[in-house]
Amino acid sequence: MSSRTTLSRFLIEQTRAHQTPAELRFLIEVVGRACKVINYHIGKGELGGALGNQGTENVQGEMQKKLDVISNEILLEANEWGGHLAGMASEEMEKPYQIPGCFPKGSYLLVFDPLDGSSNIDINVSVGTIFSVLSCPERADICGILEDEDFLQPGVKQVAAGYAIYGPQTMLVLTLGNGVKGFTLDSEMGSFVLTHDNMTIPEASAEFGINMSNMRHWEEPVQRYVNEMLAGKEGPLGKDYNMRWTASMVADIHRILVRGGVFMYPWDRRMDKDKGKLRLMYEANPMAMIVEQAGGAATNGRIRIMDVRPEKLHERVPVFMGSKQEVERITKYHKEKA
Numbered sequence: 001m002s003s004r005t006t007l008s009r010f011l012i013e014q015t016r017a018h019q020t021p022a023e024l025r026f027l028i029e030v031v032g033r034a035c036k037v038i039n040y041h042i043g044k045g046e047l048g049g050a051l052g053n054q055g056t057e058n059v060q061g062e063m064q065k066k067l068d069v070i071s072n073e074i075l076l077e078a079n080e081w082g083g084h085l086a087g088m089a090s091e092e093m094e095k096p097y098q099i100p101g102c103f104p105k106g107s108y109l110l111v112f113d114p115l116d117g118s119s120n121i122d123i124n125v126s127v128g129t130i131f132s133v134l135s136c137p138e139r140a141d142i143c144g145i146l147e148d149e150d151f152l153q154p155g156v157k158q159v160a161a162g163y164a165i166y167g168p169q170t171m172l173v174l175t176l177g178n179g180v181k182g183f184t185l186d187s188e189m190g191s192f193v194l195t196h197d198n199m200t201i202p203e204a205s206a207e208f209g210i211n212m213s214n215m216r217h218w219e220e221p222v223q224r225y226v227n228e229m230l231a232g233k234e235g236p237l238g239k240d241y242n243m244r245w246t247a248s249m250v251a252d253i254h255r256i257l258v259r260g261g262v263f264m265y266p267w268d269r270r271m272d273k274d275k276g277k278l279r280l281m282y283e284a285n286p287m288a289m290i291v292e293q294a295g296g297a298a299t300n301g302r303i304r305i306m307d308v309r310p311e312k313l314h315e316r317v318p319v320f321m322g323s324k325q326e327v328e329r330i331t332k333y334h335k336e337k338a
């Protein structure tokens, strides 16, 4: 008999040791269950007829893939009836999702990117699901209808965050605010099993991820930093760096959680002032919480991502996250220039 810890057992032990509320435990279990269903559909690929475009656009103006829509629906259906949520918001929906009146409501808000890296889905490269859990403000508790404003809380208010990565192995990586745990899906048994007990990001690293094709549009501090890394041993940083970019944030951050590095999606000249490409509420904030809980750092070049006060549900933010020394350096370069 294997004595490995399943996600369910881990969550129950958390409840005992840290008073994790039973409602939050249930929420994480339900999200885990939904990720298993998403994993099933992704794994079927062309056999399930789920590859390719849906033919619609989301509120960001992106072409939706069929699996963006399927994954969104799976998360909504799994989470709407359990009584643990006051509402949900997603990359794929312009407005918050209201819990149907026939179901009880709970005290949490769930915000998600149902399928991250979906441009990779047709080429069979790792994709993921990212989620963030917030408490519902009392105002919405009282009047019932959720507004965008109820979700507009800074990342420091998150009570949990995680992602599923659908790759050679499917994993669920989770933080409840006391470290980062990684669970691997045992498909035959149908359970997530604790395999990565204490995921930590080394302070120093020599690997970076950024979409280099945008280089000419970046501002000076980012150009400087990347040029220094490219200069290698002969440059001011005195060491050679390696570069990796999968174009799935989940895969790029997972690599950093396993072996260190820095991930960047900076502001560039084509974007609104102080904004980025990645979305604050369901990409940057949950990943920032995980990265910080693993001993790394996450800033928008100036301040901690989790301190940014969101003004819009689908707000975008520049992102620098990963090994502390690297994130501190790029943040320093931004501040020197300000």
Ligand code: AHG
Binding pocket: 062, 091, 113, 115, 116, 117, 118, 119, 211, 247, 248, 249, 250, 265, 277
């Ligand atoms: P999504 O598929 O959820 O819209 O997110 C895509 C994001 C992120 O996963 C990735 O880091 C980035 O877009 C890739 O951008 P490029 O196309 O510029 O490489």
Ligand code: MN
Binding pocket: 062, 091, 118
């Ligand atoms: Mn998208």
Ligand code: MN
Binding pocket: 113, 115, 116, 117, 249, 283
């Ligand atoms: Mn995404």
Ligand code: MN
Binding pocket: 068, 091, 113, 114, 115, 116, 117, 118
């Ligand atoms: Mn997405």
